[in-house]
Amino acid sequence: MAARFTVTYFVRAADEAEARARALDIALEQTVEIPRSVVPKGYVEDEILGRLENLHKDPEGRQGFLATISYSEDDVGGDFLQFLNIVFGNSSIKPGLRVEDIGLSPGLLSLCTGPRHGISGMRTRAGIGQKPLLMSAIKPVGLSTAQLARLAHDFALGGMHFVKDDHGLVDQRTAPFDERLKACIDAVGEANAKTGGKTSFVPNVTGPASAIIERAKHAQALGAGGVMIAPALAGYDIVRTLAADPDFSLPIVSHPAFSGANIVSPDCGFSHRAFFGTLHRLMGADAVVYPNFGGRFGFSREECQSIAKACSVDIGGPKAILPAPGGGMTFARLPEMRDAYGNDIMYLIGGALLAEPDLVSACQRLVASV
Structure with missing residues (x-):
């Protein structure tokens, strides 16, 4: 008989x-x-059919x-x-x-090897020890490549560890993907040369299925x-495929x-916790962006903390990943x-x-306060 994994569901019922x-x-x-009356006896009923293992009143x-x-x-x-x-x-x-929780089995852990870098690898790339990391985004859509590259440069000059595309930046005519990619990598490299920093530029490669892996490489x-990558747009297996690709080595x-x-x-x-924590680790994401409590999206402090805990709790193999609220x-x-x-x-x-009048000094103040 094969090993079994579990899923715990909340079931609304009187x-x-x-x-x-x-x-x-x-x-x-x-x-x-x-x-149920026509489920074949033997292997299908004994093995394939889901089994109710436990049922109890919702503690929440x-x-x-x-x-x-x-x-x-x-x-x-x-x-x-x-x-x-x-x-x-x-x-x-x-x-x-x-879906409240997912309990893994050996076969699933073999199928889902998880992130390549995780928290420790992201810290190594940023050149820091056991500290929080900092990330910001160039935006808005509609700025030219030169304007976006200037923002990337100034974020890096101010000491941000990662500078990413806004998720709305794809291949618009004002800043085409290939042009923006090269310009921002060069701009961040120029800032790193001035400061001795190790800021990384992170492009948004979400796009047509035929283009995502090509853009990433x-x-x-x-x-x-x-x-x-936005997995809900691009497809959940795209992240897992890239994370497992021996020819691809960047954090996701x-x-x-x-x-x-x-x-x-x-x-x-x-x-x-199940969606942003467990599933994203199984996909192979190294950092997961989600709405923070007190922001403009309405997640509670407890929900956000549950995500962070699920990003690092021992699940039997996949590395701990970075929550990025x-x-x-x-x-x-x-x-x-x-x-x-x-x-x-x-x-x-x-x-x-x-929103600050001097972006570089604002970043420097953020670095100092964190």
């Missing part, structure tokens, strides 16, 4: 009987997708239960997207169901220090664009963020720096 019925329906829907006080269901590695077939399909395929369309060849930063519907409901989609962060928020996250974090601060 009582235990309803919750059990809904949980057993998940076990069917996620595997055999036929009525929601009207429902937590159901833990186990699935066979044989269901996955060595395919990462099929793994995601088993975790929450058809059942994701049904209301009142949410082109960025590596020109001297970029990482790449950024994930961006949350288009993923909101997966996590904003308390009883649908995914828990914050952002979205309306200001200088005034830094003490609160430091208290919430400690040192294993990458602060993503963009607009607050761009």
Whole structure:
């Protein structure tokens, strides 16, 4: 018999009987997708069919239960997207169901080797010890290549460890990808030569499926220090494919664009920790950008801390990755963020720096305060 992995779901239900019925329906829907009465005896029933392992009242006080269901590695077939399909395929369309946690098995850990660099590798690339990292973004869309490159230069001159494209920068005529990539890498290199720093430029390679890997490898060849991908737009297996590619060695930063519907409901989609923490580590992201509490997106402090914990908790193999909370962060928020996250974090601060009259000195003040 193959090893089994588990998924724990929140199941909205009025009582235990309803919750059990809904949980057993998940076990069917996620595997055999036929009525229980016609599931073939033997291997299909004993191995392939999901098993309800545990059911208990939700400890968070929601009207429902937590159901833990186990699935066979044989269901996955060595395919990462099929793994995601088993975790929450058809059942994701049904209301009142949410993935809370994922328990891994040896076969999944072999399939999902995780990030190449993780926290320690990102710190090594930045040339720092056990400190928080700093990242900012060049923007807005509509600026010319020269204007964006100047921003990248000044961010680097001010001491930011990573300078990335805004997620909306792709291949627009005002700053085409290839032109912007070279100009920003050169601009950051020029700043590093002045300061002795090790700032890395991180282009956004999200785009047409046929272009993503080509752009990522082109960025590596020109001297970029990482790449950024929005998995919910580009496809979750793109990140895993790049992270496992022996010819690609750069860190991967994930961006949350288009993923909101997966996590904003308390009883649908995914828990914050499962989506931004566990799944992104399994994909192979080295840093995961997500909205910070107190910003403009409404995540709570507890939800954000749960993401950070899931980025580093021991899950049996994949390296710990960097939580990179952002979205309306200001200088005034830094003490609160430091208290919430400690040192294993990458602060993503963009607009607050761009609002300052002197970008370089503003970055220098940020570095000093962190």
